[in-house]
Amino acid sequence: MNVSTHEPRWRRLLDGGHTWGSLAVSPTRYGVTRYRLVVFPPGMSADDRMLLRVWRSWPVWGMTLFLLLEILLVPAIGASSALATSTAVFLGTGAALAAMTGATRGDVRTLSAVRMAGVDGTALAEGFAELCALVNDLAGADCERVDGEIDAVEHELLVWRVYDRMAADTHART
Structure with a gap:
């Protein structure tokens, strides 16, 4: 068996689906859903x-x-x-x-948000809205890259913007 034919599968498994990081959505009991956005340093x-x-x-x-x-x-x-x-x-x-x-x-930058069914707290809603905006920016950058609308450098620039926004949000909340 030729090991090199399986290398891209292992690399994809270990490197994940996105070069920028990951998004984890964890529904739990009693209507609580946890969201966790992880963004690696661009480049x-x-x-x-x-x-x-x-x-x-x-x-x-x-x-x-x-x-x-x-x-x-x-x-x-x-x-x-x-x-x-x-x-x-x-x-x-x-x-x-x-x-x-x-x-x-x-x-590595991480942003977490929690949503609870029936709870409309302002702080929870603002945190979730920010997380959604960041995820939309990253997903949009990925789609534009796949569609050939932007090149790798422009994609990395969009990821940098999200990465920097996450740092600014962290400092603003403390």
């Missing part, structure tokens, strides 16, 4: 973006790896040795990723 390389995405998902896949190692190692080397090995792998991968993403991890 970041694909490799740095992938490392940041792997770092951000480390608690999930790291614990999965820990449990898998426990299942496989307990019968082979015993409970205490398996626990020590699994813990070392879990913490070691986390530490390695923390070291590799240290330079860029602090530059």
Whole structure:
């Protein structure tokens, strides 16, 4: 099997659907929906973006790896040795990723909003409206890039504007 034919799939999986970051929508109980917009620093390389995405998902896949190692190692080397090995792998991968993403991890901008059914608070509505405006700007930039209306430099400029607006909003709220 030729490994290079599968590389673009793995890169796409690790790099995500958008070069600018991600939007997570989480409906929860009792009519509460959480929205989380994550924007990476524009101009970041694909490799740095992938490392940041792997770092951000480390608690999930790291614990999965820990449990898998426990299942496989307990019968082979015993409970205490398996626990020590699994813990070392879990913490070691986390530490390695923390070291590799240290330079860029602090530059990631995040904006969260919560909507609750039946609650029309002004602060909640303003936060959600701002998040929607930023997402619309990013989605519009992606669509224009795909349609060939703008090139990569103009797309990055639009992402910079959103990135800078997120910093201004953070300072305005504190």
